[in-house]
Amino acid sequence: MTVKTYREAIIEAMILEMKRDEKVFVIGEDISGGRGCEDFEGEAAGGPMGLTQGLWDEFGAKRVIDTPISETAIMGAAAGAALSGLRPIAELMFSDFFGVCFDQIYNQAAKFRFMYGDQGATPLVIRTMIGAGIGCGPQHSQSPYSIFANIPGLKVVTPSNPYDAKGLLISSIRDNDPVIFCEHKALLGMDGEVPDESYEVPLGKGKILKEGNDISIVAIGQMVGVVQNCIKSLEEKGISAEIIDPRSLSPFDDEMVYDSVEKTGRLLVLDESNPVCSFGSWITSMVSEEVFSSLKAPTKVLTPPHCPVPAAPNLEAAYLPDVETIISASENLKNYS
Amino acid sequence: MQLSKDKLIDAYTRMKKIRVFEETMRDEFAKGTVPAFIHLYIGQEAIASGICVELNDNDTIASTHRGHGHCLAKNSNLERMTMEIFCRADGLCEGKGGSMHIADLSVGMLGANAIVGANAPIAVGAALRQRVMGENLVSAAFIGDGASNQGAVFEAMNLASVLKLPVLFVFENNGYAEFTGVDYHCGGGDIAGRAEGFGMPSYKLDGSDFFAVQEAAAEAVERARKGEGPSAIECYAKRWYGHFEGDPQHYRTKEELETIRKDNDPLIIFRQKVEEAGLVESSELDIIDDDLTSKVFNAVEKAKNSPLPNVEELTTNVYEKGSY
Numbered sequence: 001m002t003v004k005t006y007r008e009a010i011i012e013a014m015i016l017e018m019k020r021d022e023k024v025f026v027i028g029e030d031i032s033g034g035r036g037c038e039d040f041e042g043e044a045a046g047g048p049m050g051l052t053q054g055l056w057d058e059f060g061a062k063r064v065i066d067t068p069i070s071e072t073a074i075m076g077a078a079a080g081a082a083l084s085g086l087r088p089i090a091e092l093m094f095s096d097f098f099g100v101c102f103d104q105i106y107n108q109a110a111k112f113r114f115m116y117g118d119q120g121a122t123p124l125v126i127r128t129m130i131g132a133g134i135g136c137g138p139q140h141s142q143s144p145y146s147i148f149a150n151i152p153g154l155k156v157v158t159p160s161n162p163y164d165a166k167g168l169l170i171s172s173i174r175d176n177d178p179v180i181f182c183e184h185k186a187l188l189g190m191d192g193e194v195p196d197e198s199y200e201v202p203l204g205k206g207k208i209l210k211e212g213n214d215i216s217i218v219a220i221g222q223m224v225g226v227v228q229n230c231i232k233s234l235e236e237k238g239i240s241a242e243i244i245d246p247r248s249l250s251p252f253d254d255e256m257v258y259d260s261v262e263k264t265g266r267l268l269v270l271d272e273s274n275p276v277c278s279f280g281s282w283i284t285s286m287v288s289e290e291v292f293s294s295l296k297a298p299t300k301v302l303t304p305p306h307c308p309v310p311a312a313p314n315l316e317a318a319y320l321p322d323v324e325t326i327i328s329a330s331e332n333l334k335n336y337s
Numbered sequence: 338m339q340l341s342k343d344k345l346i347d348a349y350t351r352m353k354k355i356r357v358f359e360e361t362m363r364d365e366f367a368k369g370t371v372p373a374f375i376h377l378y379i380g381q382e383a384i385a386s387g388i389c390v391e392l393n394d395n396d397t398i399a400s401t402h403r404g405h406g407h408c409l410a411k412n413s414n415l416e417r418m419t420m421e422i423f424c425r426a427d428g429l430c431e432g433k434g435g436s437m438h439i440a441d442l443s444v445g446m447l448g449a450n451a452i453v454g455a456n457a458p459i460a461v462g463a464a465l466r467q468r469v470m471g472e473n474l475v476s477a478a479f480i481g482d483g484a485s486n487q488g489a490v491f492e493a494m495n496l497a498s499v500l501k502l503p504v505l506f507v508f509e510n511n512g513y514a515e516f517t518g519v520d521y522h523c524g525g526g527d528i529a530g531r532a533e534g535f536g537m538p539s540y541k542l543d544g545s546d547f548f549a550v551q552e553a554a555a556e557a558v559e560r561a562r563k564g565e566g567p568s569a570i571e572c573y574a575k576r577w578y579g580h581f582e583g584d585p586q587h588y589r590t591k592e593e594l595e596t597i598r599k600d601n602d603p604l605i606i607f608r609q610k611v612e613e614a615g616l617v618e619s620s621e622l623d624i625i626d627d628d629l630t631s632k633v634f635n636a637v638e639k640a641k642n643s644p645l646p647n648v649e650e651l652t653t654n655v656y657e658k659g660s661y
């Protein structure tokens with residue numbers, strides 16, 4: 001085992017899968033950045049966040065395809081390539097840009113299998129960056145995974161740490177349906193133990209990060225790290241929290257959540273998406289329908305407020321659910337009667 | 338060169354203001370006082386200024402992520418714009434937009450935009466005022482070489498052409514889209530030529546020469562006001578600095594940077610032309626330089642000393658006050 005960053009884990013997954021299967025290729029803007037310039041010297045940029053660094057050197061322009069800024073063409077070409085037997089990894093630099101190219105994702109790729117009578121697969125991975133917290137402003141900080149998860153035919157993955165990032169990406173690349181792989185920009189530099197060899201983290205399988213008896217806390221993406229910072233304070237307040245990272249939202253490990261809520265009787269969900277029709281509200285709705293009799297308190301979802309992500313750093317800090325809000329929400333659930 | 342002296346002074350002031358402002362932002366970014374990434378306009382000053390001297394307050398522009406120069410050229414409020422870059426409560430966008438989203442609707446500046454190419458249809462929309470209300474106006478979109486490859490830009494050009502709308506599609510070919518060269522990313526290599534395909538007159542010119550830009554703009558604006566439809570102006574001028582501040586620029590050589598700064602400085606070119614023609618004294622321009630240096634300095638100091646937005650403001654401005 002070696003310690004690697006979230007970013008390195010993602011690159012390693014792509015390299016391993018590209019070595020294993022020659023049909024796997026990467027396509028996106030600036031992914032080899034600079035290689036197209038006449039006077040190029042030095043290392044290929046690997047995108048503004050370095051998420052494809054080294055791929056061009058290893059696999060060359062045939063399978064590391066730098067594109068113009070044309071998301072509709074990138075996503076459409078990736079969908080078409082997948083339908084025709086290739087296994088594209090298409091990079092959507094920031095998930096906010098889905099607005100430019102969503103037809104190709106949700107009317108096309110997501111529906112091929114269903115509307116074409118299961119004639120072929122669409123093994124497409126869209127890697128994209130989500131999340132607030134580093135001052136990127138209203139059009140570069142969103143977390144639209146609830147919108148993606150709303151669409152039948154798409155799978156949606158939200159890794160919260162380097163180990164899962166690598167294993168989930170490998171599974172996503174091997175999966176035969178379109179997967180939206182949401183990389184959180186605030187986590188790119190996060191360190192963690194990541195085995196060098198190839199391994200899969202299955203889609204649709206959550207992970208219990210800590211067992212507990214009083215309250216089930218389901219945290220998505222960046223929120224996993226935030227809730228981990230609450231564990232000690234919660235324990236000091238006599239609250240034993242069970243912490244669940246669902247890792248993928250679609251398919252979703254509902255059984256894991258039901259089992260946990262049956263044990264604890266309380267549910268808190270931490271979700272970075274907009275509150276209205278958030279993924280968190282879907283989780284609480286399923287729980288209310290399926291294990292209502294186990295509940296000792298109303299379910300609770302913490303999200304940012306119903307507003308875009310602001311540029312000002314103090315507003316952005318107030319935008320995201322923080323340790324204090326999580327602790328007080330947990331106390332309220334514990335003390336509910 | 339038949340511009341009045343006032344107009345020459347105005348043009349120089351706009352360009353120089355951009356230069357001083359961006360150099361100051363560069364220093365501030367290095368000091369760590371700017372809360373987000375910034376994309377500097379240095380090297381391209383003559384483009385925004387050459388277009389905007391032909392526009393008035395009722396005319397509109399739609400800008401890009403590299404928007405500081407467009408804001409200043411359109412005479413956006415310097416102090417409130419600076420505050421916005423520092424995300425302050427009294428910034429033009431109340432601190433919620435920041436550098437990539439500065440807008441000043443009071444002078445027809447419809448916003449910087451962090452979605453590349455999205456501004457082109459927006460500029461077309463503003464131009465609809467001519468058709469719907471019979472207003473006398475022109476609307477310009479600034480579009481990077483990289484952005485020129487967006488579907489939205491093609492659709493906007495076609496719509497403007499079909500409806501004969503008063504739009505200027507100003508293509509700023511600065512050689513790069515982030516780290517990718519225009520030679521690589523632009524099929525056919527002829528951005529203005531694409532616009533011709535939509536049936537609009539187009540220009541290709543040196544974007545470091547204010548007079549080249551301004552002359553083309555004057556013609557295009559005249560046609561647009563007369564109801565003769567859109568034009569495209571492709572201006573070449575490489576940016577002097579990285580895509581964003583902090584970009585190590587491995588994709589271009591030091592020689593390239595030295596050459597553009599030596600041979601393609603829009604301010605030096607402008608000064609040479611007006612001074613050689615005896616239109617403006619060098620000392621008059623020096624006075625402007627000093628004046629702008631202190632204005633920008635003051636704006637930055639004022640911005641840095643002004644308060645951040647109140648946290649209660651987080652959820653305001655999503656809808657009209659009191660309507661939700």
Ligand SMILES: Cc1ncc(C[n+]2csc(CCOP(=O)(O)OP(=O)(O)O)c2C)c(N)n1
Nearest residue numbers: 097403451452453481482483484513514515
């Ligand atoms: C729709 C969309 N795709 C990608 C990006 C990321 N991005 C920001 S700036 C940029 C390059 C823009 O190049 P160009 O249009 O030439 O403008 P310049 O930066 O050279 O001024 C890219 C790819 C974006 N902001 N929006």
Ligand SMILES: [Mg+2]
Nearest residue numbers: 481482513514
């Ligand atoms: Mg460019």
